[in-house]
Amino acid sequence: MKALALHPEREIEKVFLAGLETRERASWDLRDSMDELAQLAATAGGRVVGQGIQKLDRPVAATFFGSGKAAEWALHCEELGADTIIVDDDLSAAQSRNLERVFQRKVLDRTSLILDIFAQRARTREGKLQVELAILEHLLPRLTRYWEHLSRQKGGIGMRGGEGETQLEADRRKVQERIVRIGKELEQVRRQRGTQRQGRRRHQWPLASLVGYTNAGKSTLFNSLTGAGVLVEDKLFATLDPTIRRLVLPTRQSVLLSDTVGFIRNLPHRLVEAFKATLEEVVQADLLLHVVDASNPRVEDQIRAVHDVLEEIGAGGKPTLTVLNKVDRFSDRAAIENMLDRCPRAVAVSARTGEGFDALRAEIGGLLRPIRRWIDLEIPHEASGVIAQLHASGEVIAADYSGPRARLQARVPPHLVWQFEPFIVGAS
Helix, strand or coil, rough: HHHHCCCCCCCCCEEEEEECEEECHHHHHHHHHHHHHHHHHHCCCCCEEEEEECCCCCCCCEEEEHHHHHHHHHHHHHHHHHCEEEEEECCHHHHHHHHHHHHEEEEHHHHHHHHHHHHHCCHHHHHHHHHHHHHHHHHHHHHHHHHHHCCCCCCCCCCCCCEEECCCHHHHHHHHHHHHHHHHHHHHHEEEHHHHHHHHHHCCCCEEEEECCCCHHHHHHHHHCCCCCCCCCCCCCCCCCCCCEEEECHHHHHHHHEEECCCCCCCCCHHHHHHHEEEEEEEHCCCCEEEEEECCEEEEEEEHHHHHHHHHHHCCCCCCEEEEHHHHHHHCHHHHHHHHHHHCEEEEECCCCCCCCHHHHHHHHHEEEEEECEEEEEEECHHHHHHHHHHHCCCCEEECCCCEEEEEEECCCCHHHHHHCCCCCECC
């Protein structure tokens, strides 16, 4: 079943998008979601050739949409030459099966589409395992359609006289066994991450984690701040696997900065569960940098979607700094100031141009200010290496090089004080 999680390069598929407006779902919300679905389809490698929206009080149990509307869309898809129908909601196994019979084409729901994108984007072994787990858990209740054409197998030795195991039952058992194996491997990944985290903690470096709606510019900001070479594309979920780099602030304080997968509205719960090993970096972070695309017209909805996911993974109460990104797209500075006034703790930046980076670094340093010891030192001028080390690992407050010895006052992390003990003449 492993191959189910891996997708080779495919020709561009023509896709038809379908959405349902109900009493619980406002028209503007559905249209925004449909626009996002189109972006997801393009990210997956498809080309949208048409779309349709039906208005009903509630979804139809058998086919989700009304049977007449589904038949009408089926004829339209025939005319458009559509290969795939993508529904902007989650479908049950029966609904997917019934819609495929109506359309005579492949039918995917929103979760299946996101899983397909994740399968294409995963690069590391950990990422591929997490994607495969989510795909198999999504596939398990939907196996019937793949094997309904097969009859029962006859029992072998020791099974004569009774009905054999169906292919469906055998395949379901294999999927369940694979899910258990992946779960064990991911548990090992979590333990390894815990060991790595303890190693980082020995340096007493705080961890700041970038979170935000997908395509908000997290990876561009991450690269600009740390010089990392993380993939940057104008696509949803361009970055999937986590990356951690060291960031040195103007105060010489070292901070670990992590870039994680972007969030999205209605992010499938099984994806959140599968990616817990990755999202642990968010849960364990000392500070969350919530990167927001300030130029997006639905910025408030995206902020709420990120908060919902943070609550779900247990990181809702973390200290958070809102980073209003893409301010270079604004011609009216008053609009940016208005957004800053509405956010209790925020800074405006442009990850593309570097605008606002000094203020951002200062805010990070202030929020992650460590416990540091103040020391007064007298260092011989010939011990230039010690002076260089002090500047590299501590924050030098005052320096006087005019006497026979250099006189310096600095704040340094407690675990590094021992390096300067021979030269300390005062401390607090």
